[in-house]
Amino acid sequence: MDLSQSQYLTGTSNTRTQEINSLFGRAKVTLAEQLNTTLGARVTRDTNKLLNGATVDNEVFAVELGLEKLVGDQIVSVRLDQNFRIATLDEQVTYPAPAFTATDTPIAPQRGNSIELGWKSGATQTTIYYLENNDEIFYDPASFINTTVDKTKRYGASYSRDLSVISSIKASITGSYTYAKFDDGAYDGSHVPSTSGYLGSLKLKKTISDQWSIDMLSRFQSAQYSINDWSNTFGRRNAYLFTNLNVNHAGKLFSSKLTVGNLFGKKYDSYHLRSGGNLFRTPAEPRSLVFEISASL
Template sequence: MKKILLSSLLFLSSLSFSNTDFLNDSITLELKDSIITAEKFETPIRDTTKNVYIINKENIQNSGATNIVELLKTIPSIFIGSGYTNEGIIDFRGQGETSKSNVLILVDGISQNSIDMSGPDLSIIDINNIERIEVIPSSGVVYGDKAVGGVINIITSNNKNNIKLDVGSYGYSNSALNTSNTFGIFTINNNFSKTFKEGYREHSNYNKENFGTDIIININSNNKLTFTYDYNKSFYNYAGSLTKAQVENNRTDSISGKGSTFNRKNNYSLNYNYESNKLKLENKVSSYNKYSEGWSKINTAYFSNNLKIKYSFSNFNIINGIDFSEASSKTNSTNKIEKNQIGMFSLINYSILDNLIINGGYRNETTKLDYFTGKEKKYNQNLFSAGINYLYSDTGNVYLSFEQNYRTPTTDEYQYAIYNWATYEITGYGYKENLNPQKSTTTEIGHKEFFANTYINTTIFNTITTNEIFYNPSTFSNENIDGTTLRNGIEFSTKTNIKNIILSQSYTYLIAKINDGQYKNKLIPWVPKNRYNASINFKLNKLNFELDYNFVGKMYSISDWNNQYGKINSYSVVNFTSNYKFNNINTYFGIKNLTNTKYYDYVTYGSSYYPAEEKSYYIGINYEF
């Protein structure tokens, strides 16, 4: 904690030298930026009653990140781990080990979350084609099931012509090609990339390929049609866990729990947009099929149809939407499970005065689970939201919001296998009839202001959850936590521009604990109380340098609900990136984990450790044509 306070004081002291004479446009754009994810239509950030974050194209280029996991680490209230299979786990606002089912991951508005506990596979998302990432907390009314902690929408764009090549430590290499051509009303974009890495640890190599194409038809000024196809293929080995003694002997070793996974995925979508002065309409039909082979062979199919309409009037607007999805998972070509959902929502934004806006929302969603045994299960939820936003000046606003969120049990939380332990054969299946959906309410108070040359963002939030679903290691089953769980947090961030220097920092303080039941007054595992990030970006003509500092505080390990194994040590990581632009060529070089910090990406039960990478280097070139 002392490191955080010292870093904060050093950083804040630099603000006293700020002078508006040195100001340029890079920060004022923060006030004018818009976000799509909040209401499914483009909305100015100042008009939202939530603490939203945007990672834009420039942020991505300066980050030196090679995957989604690295890219999201600087967002307040987001805590990242690689997971035991390196697929990536994103925790948002203290969801802990169940974050895979409590944080909704979207790619261009299409859900990537699975119907079981495995969660989304972030490793197959191609970072080369990411245009921006929008992060918004507590979004149950707009998105429904699983948007408990929030929503992360990864927005892609292929409308460029470039060739890119990266190489780095641990046998890393990445090559990418993008082309874009316009013929009258038609635009055709294509992309291809290939990534390979030997890995930091033994038995941790991976390779993946991505191919995609977009066909955009600009019918006229009001109508647009977009067809998208993406193909992803990946194979990776994972090294498994180590004991503390094994880590101290050789942290790169692979001894127990190792394995491998092969994935192949085809994505299709057809999107229709209509826009006039007062009416906006979008209908997106999407589908994907995925084959995975690891401990078992799994075929997954997904189909969705999302329709939304926005009516705008002089002082208010209304957004109505219908979301339909059906997903199925078939294990070893026999055991098929289906999950169907239909949700309807409505949002209203009303300007009482020019600078005072209120909003309200409602969603009804029905979920149905169908099992190969003939078992069916249905859930129905009603959710409400409300907010008020006071724009007290041209640059500042304060807001208050309230929202309900929920998630249903995943297919393998509700169903469990019955074993003959003498032969390790499955003899039947049972169902957790007493396992209920969890429901939460989030209240948020926030303040945004642009003062002198500094953008300041402060948020206080409170989330109370009833019937939180978790895996209880003492009973070896998925259960509801008796009573309630509580998450209280403060998020603070600033961004300062002094001529050609940009200083950024963010701090999150988060308490996540259990109020009742077997684990009363225990802290929720895998949730750090303190997180701090700071960066300095320096531009000199065609050169750009950035130094990032990331601090993660102490926390309990995965599944340590009794808080009995002691906390995992805090750690700090420093990264350096640089790039040089000359005409159409951009070269870049970076060092990750500059101070060679030894820490862990993942720790379970206080005894199984997954070491993170030590210092590594990368260099690359990007040519635009």
């Protein structure tokens, strides 16, 4: 069970508040030898007090059902899952142009249903999934307003593996594919913006001694539509591959780490949007050097 409460201060005497109460439970039950099931449920109620003094209540409920079968040294699983997301206070107070005055924009909870199939053997794991969301929450930078899209669907797969290259070098590989489209409304058939179809990473760790190690992490992201290009008018952009390098030292009293961020100085955007036919972009961090030291007392 959890409880949270927050306030949104608008710079005036008006205050917007939100209170969220949740009750949840999860149980794992053995059905037969080497066959387990997981049952879970969560109910959440949130109360939003608007700037005009009115109150908006939402109540959502979600369940989870999973089956896991051990076959030799392999695990095969299937999971049916409901999900939801409640809009935060920040998302429900906007400053629309041209007045830019704090305005109530109540947003209904986002809800979804998914199915996932999984397989795991040792340090190798793969999953495939299908997900449908209703009233998915989106921010429209052109109008400065958070809104919802009637229906979206996603399906894809992911893969991960840990392995030893040689005795002193370990590698971790991940990769995923995501197909995401609007499935209703004005943008029916368009790809969901700010979503990359392909993601991947490779981490290499070299152990030099008990105290010294070096690791390098490279991440790849395929091109995507700008966050507010819901109609996919302007094409995909911002595919990149960047690498971070860490040199680590672990001592009895002091530990330290030297990080070279964006090792090869790759230029890409951390954020990009379209407005009035123009592209607005926030460049990502350039190459950086950070040194950290910590003590164990």
